[in-house]
Amino acid sequence: MAAFLEIRNVSKSFGTGSSRVEVLKNINLTIEEGEFIAIVGFTGSGKTTLISLIAGLIEPDEGEILLKGKRISGPGPDRGVVFQNYSLLPWLSVAGNVNMAVKQVFPKMKSKERKEHVARYIEMVNLTSALHKMPSELSGGMRQRVSVARALAMDPEILLLDEPLSALDALTRGSLQIEIERIWRESKKTVMLITNDVDEGILLADRVIPLKPGPRATLGTIFPINFKRPRDKATINADENFKKERNAINSYLMELGKFRSASNKKVYHLPQIEPQLPRQKKAIV
Amino acid sequence: MGRKILNSFHWLGFSFLEPLVRLIRGEEPKKNGLIIFRKVIVPIASVLLFLGVCNYFAHYLYAVERERKIEKTLATQGEEAALAMQECIDSGDLSCKPNSLPSPGDVWNGAVTLIEDHKTISADKEAFREKTAGINAKRKAQGKEPITYTGRPSFVDQIMTSLETVFAGFLLAALLAIPAGIVLGLSETLRTALNWVIQIFKPVSPVVWLLLVSMVVKTILASADMDKSFVISFISVGLCSMWATLVNTAMGVSSVDKDYLNVSKVLRLGVFSNVFKVILPSSIPLIFTGLRITLSVAWMVLIAIELLAQSPGLGSFVWEEFQNGANDSNAKIIVAMFVIGGIGFALDRMMMLVQKAVSYESRA
Ligand SMILES: Nc1ncnc2c1ncn2[C@@H]1O[C@H](COP(=O)(O)OP(=O)(O)OP(=O)(O)O)[C@@H](O)[C@H]1O
Numbered sequence A: 001m002a003a004f005l006e007i008r009n010v011s012k013s014f015g016t017g018s019s020r021v022e023v024l025k026n027i028n029l030t031i032e033e034g035e036f037i038a039i040v041g042f043t044g045s046g047k048t049t050l051i052s053l054i055a056g057l058i059e060p061d062e063g064e065i066l067l068k069g070k071r072i073s074g075p076g077p078d079r080g081v082v083f084q085n086y087s088l089l090p091w092l093s094v095a096g097n098v099n100m101a102v103k104q105v106f107p108k109m110k111s112k113e114r115k116e117h118v119a120r121y122i123e124m125v126n127l128t129s130a131l132h133k134m135p136s137e138l139s140g141g142m143r144q145r146v147s148v149a150r151a152l153a154m155d156p157e158i159l160l161l162d163e164p165l166s167a168l169d170a171l172t173r174g175s176l177q178i179e180i181e182r183i184w185r186e187s188k189k190t191v192m193l194i195t196n197d198v199d200e201g202i203l204l205a206d207r208v209i210p211l212k213p214g215p216r217a218t219l220g221t222i223f224p225i226n227f228k229r230p231r232d233k234a235t236i237n238a239d240e241n242f243k244k245e246r247n248a249i250n251s252y253l254m255e256l257g258k259f260r261s262a263s264n265k266k267v268y269h270l271p272q273i274e275p276q277l278p279r280q281k282k283a284i285v
Numbered sequence B: 001m002g003r004k005i006l007n008s009f010h011w012l013g014f015s016f017l018e019p020l021v022r023l024i025r026g027e028e029p030k031k032n033g034l035i036i037f038r039k040v041i042v043p044i045a046s047v048l049l050f051l052g053v054c055n056y057f058a059h060y061l062y063a064v065e066r067e068r069k070i071e072k073t074l075a076t077q078g079e080e081a082a083l084a085m086q087e088c089i090d091s092g093d094l095s096c097k098p099n100s101l102p103s104p105g106d107v108w109n110g111a112v113t114l115i116e117d118h119k120t121i122s123a124d125k126e127a128f129r130e131k132t133a134g135i136n137a138k139r140k141a142q143g144k145e146p147i148t149y150t151g152r153p154s155f156v157d158q159i160m161t162s163l164e165t166v167f168a169g170f171l172l173a174a175l176l177a178i179p180a181g182i183v184l185g186l187s188e189t190l191r192t193a194l195n196w197v198i199q200i201f202k203p204v205s206p207v208v209w210l211l212l213v214s215m216v217v218k219t220i221l222a223s224a225d226m227d228k229s230f231v232i233s234f235i236s237v238g239l240c241s242m243w244a245t246l247v248n249t250a251m252g253v254s255s256v257d258k259d260y261l262n263v264s265k266v267l268r269l270g271v272f273s274n275v276f277k278v279i280l281p282s283s284i285p286l287i288f289t290g291l292r293i294t295l296s297v298a299w300m301v302l303i304a305i306e307l308l309a310q311s312p313g314l315g316s317f318v319w320e321e322f323q324n325g326a327n328d329s330n331a332k333i334i335v336a337m338f339v340i341g342g343i344g345f346a347l348d349r350m351m352m353l354v355q356k357a358v359s360y361e362s363r364a
């Protein structure tokens, strides 16, 4: 039987000519059904690019990605994405955001049934009290949870989480990590978590896979994490194996980081360029 | 209770009244007193100063005009006539009043006259309606057109006509510009292909639009039994003012946040849902910004267009008063000026409230 998700020799670059950047090169990865995978990597190494490729928002230049043996061509609700910046629609309430996704994915669902479905997933992320709030009224962590609820409510085959917790403070982070693990155990979904926090990866994942720094980033050595579940931060922190595991991954990443700064010094001459400001929405008279 | 009052003030854009309420309720007298001084007393003082300067300037111009009038009489009709003229002017007789910039007092009197005039005309209309009620009922039974009042419109009637025209024009602009803006915003190709149209037509003066529209309307409505000047002026107003909405809508639609589009892609929304559930809601704030500009432009060009198209309204009121040259015409023109400004301000405020209500950014 074919693997659940298979990434075969995928490469991706942006731009053309001299401004061409090869972000990912020869990525190979196989994920089993129900597995929890954590990808750790430095900022700018191409983690979001990898997620977008799996989500089908962008096409690989070379290679292919297979979901249950079928080649991915374009985005779809079978892959629930929690975007790095939440991406909630600001004109819809919490329930509205989730409802819109559910309505689209399950068009045949009756309105009462749909309402219950939406409520169930919002309950799952502990946001029932904020059901009718607008995204602008929520804290970052709450928005993130809405985003998770929206992705889960679509009942996807795989959940793609792009640094869902990196914008949060340590306390909120901790409680959301527990929540994510619980949701994963209860829903039995396959999860791919992007993170820049090695501890987070070890706490949650079955395998931690470093993404080497770009350009031409590839996946590094795979670190299987074999602690029994449910895992608890306190007990894990005291565990000798955990410390060993963490040290191993950290020193591996450090090596990669050294390589990055060294290669950066040699290869790049930064051109004198004006910073490109984000496009601002302004009224035009 | 107090909170509620303050909130409603804030919403209506009267937040300058807030410190007054607070002061009355005895909160931080020193700070609120200072705010009141700055936000209430100073503006009132500036209005008084403005009136004073106008008054002084008007009297100065009056004196110059009086001198000139007397000297002219002296030169053409001799000393005796000049003396009589001087006496006549100083007695305040309206028949020989020098025609110059009216003082604030004159303007006030002009306003009072206009309101009195409106009352008379309204009463007249009412009387006419009563008188013709029986006849009109009979005519209706016979299938004939009823007899309508054909007397002179009052100042208030003119204002109403102008408002009707501007709303018709605004509606036309919205109906043309929003769909067109959406289509342009969605298609980069169309946007580049039609950019010249926008760039060329946007700066065209209202007068030229008026001429263009009347060329077309005159031919099309040659036989139609319609108020042609109204049609011409509201179409011109619409065409003149629609550009801001068109450009802003296209801008809003074409610059939808990439994250929202990604959501739409992951959900595999169809074209229709994508436009109505993601693209439009996210461009609503910009569309309304455009509409607000459109309404203020519409009101501004309306006066000029009415004036030229000879269609009833404030514009033609001003023009008629100017040509009329009666001794209080100038004062009435200034009254009209303030009414035009005031209505423009009110319309803008109204749009601002609508804009606030529909923008999700400030709804929190
Ligand atoms: N649409 C694009 N066009 C051009 N370059 C891009 C595009 N998207 C990403 N890149 C480039 O690809 C590289 C990797 O970007 P990516 O967003 O995948 O990084 P990341 O690992 O997610 O970083 P972070 O941790 O900061 O989110 C960056 O150098 C970025 O400039």
Ligand SMILES: [Mg+2]
Pocket (backbone or CB within 6 Å): A047, A048, A049, A084, A162, A163
């Ligand atoms: Mg990223």
